[in-house]
Amino acid sequence: MANVLIVLEHADGHLRTASLPAVTFGKQAAEKSGGSLTLLLLGAHGKASAAADEASKLGAGEVLVAEHAGLEHFLAETYAPIVAQVAKEKGAGVVAATGTSFGKDLVPRIAAMLDAGMVADATAVLGPKTFRRAMMAGNVIATVEVSTNVVAATVRQTEFAPAQPGGAASPIGKVAVAAVDARGASFVSLSASKSERPELTEAKIVVSGGRGMREGKNFEQVAAVADLLGGAMGASRAACDAGMVPNDLQVGQTGKVVAPQLYVAIALSGAIQHLAGMKGSKVIAAINKDPEAPIFQVADYGLVGTWEQAIPQLIEEIKKLKAAQR
């Protein structure tokens, strides 16, 4: 029997919703191995515990909080040894977090400390040590087997339903943190992209623009469609590389992986590495002036045309629809 330890992210006293699929993954892993699930939050004094109440409603066996002034900003150097220590104390056979930039930075460092084999971006739990994951820009689904006592994993957010609150509250415990050592690393600053739109990885509708949008200001029109639909805005690598939009909007193998109910791709050709990030979407609509664009091969609905013509019409038609629904 091996227990499961999931590391959660939080901000402003709330759990990040990105962490909820990892809790579901943790429940599945605990079920396969017959162990219990522990959720761990780390942060400065009062910060992690503020979000612990939310975590305690997710049906885990226990919620642990590790707090220290030196943990205010996430650093893999300071967080990894604490997680590894807790994993040892709890007899964890699986240690995981969602594969956000936080999880991807942190979990492999923990794996080294626990001598653990690692499953990156797990998409399914098949057995206590058997998992599924995607490789090669989503063109290969691999079954992987881990032979070490401890399995470290990052969890693909789009493949596990977010854990829902309910049932009895889990007990909340504290982890004693005597000292932290950043090993010569320090957090300097965060230049956060501000947006009123839903988060790209959590939105039900995503509207993305590609290189064909030509310049940053034209993305205002992509944004207008996204806003009208209550969706998030995304972009292709080409558009991000060209500086039209910030990097954190990039959808693809090397950006964010999304799987919304509806993905609308505008003036976006659909390079393999982009398709890797969105072809799990339930419905895909594409507008592109090139009838041979690869995006049409994965689109449920394709419209050949220019964005200059299509977007104003799209906005008008959606407005009509919304008016009729009222």
Next chain:
Amino acid sequence: MKILVTAKRVPDPEQKVKFKGNALDQSAVNWQLNQFDEYAVETALRLTEAGSGGARNAGDEVIVISIGPKDVQQQLRNTLAMGADKAVLVEGVDESLDSDIVARTLVKLVEKHKPDLVLMGKLAADSESNDVGQRLAGYLNWPQATFACTVEATDGGKALLVGREVDAGVETKKINLPAVLTVDLRVVLPNAVKGVKTGAAYQEGARYASLKGIMAAKKKPIEETTLAALGVDAAQKVKVTAVEAPPPRKAGIKVSSVQELVEKLHNEAKVI
């Protein structure tokens, strides 16, 4: 600054993936240098040279490491032609490696070469594990900066100020050397990397090898070694036991107007 850069060969991502039963059929694959690793080489060169394409700063060195079959010589030779000083080829085949073996091999090479920095692509486009750099930093207990989009030498070359592409935007992290750095796509923009002695702006993208570079590369050493010679335990922690193609998406339709598109999305797909 002495830099170890890792370079993996991967199948051309544009090529269609072929299967042979439970495994990949790679008999007709075009192998190429993993793009992120190419960017890592470019980053290392920019950190160690006086201006674009200029001479190496005195005492600085860029050593490129690959673990793979002998054929990887070709990709290594390309990095030498770009301007790296020498290369190390550790013989191994992908099927019998995993991220942990690679990380522990790098530990051995770090002990041998004593670099100030290990520079890597953030992931390999084939296995997509995105974990070797972090694991290596864990083993060495060195600071790490992953997903770098900007890199600037600071404190007289004793530390790096790194802009990291994180989910929320761009984080700036300072790491004292020695350290592990993994690079993201935007690190090859003209002003993304700044060394101690130069603030030179570069062309966009990784550089192409010049004719002079190609000639010079022929004389640069590629040291060959093995996991056994380095004393690395070759037992896999993670094994790929089966591979398959993802279920195909069902064929879509073309619509003739925006009106029809919106109508279908509303009435047929019921997503708006």
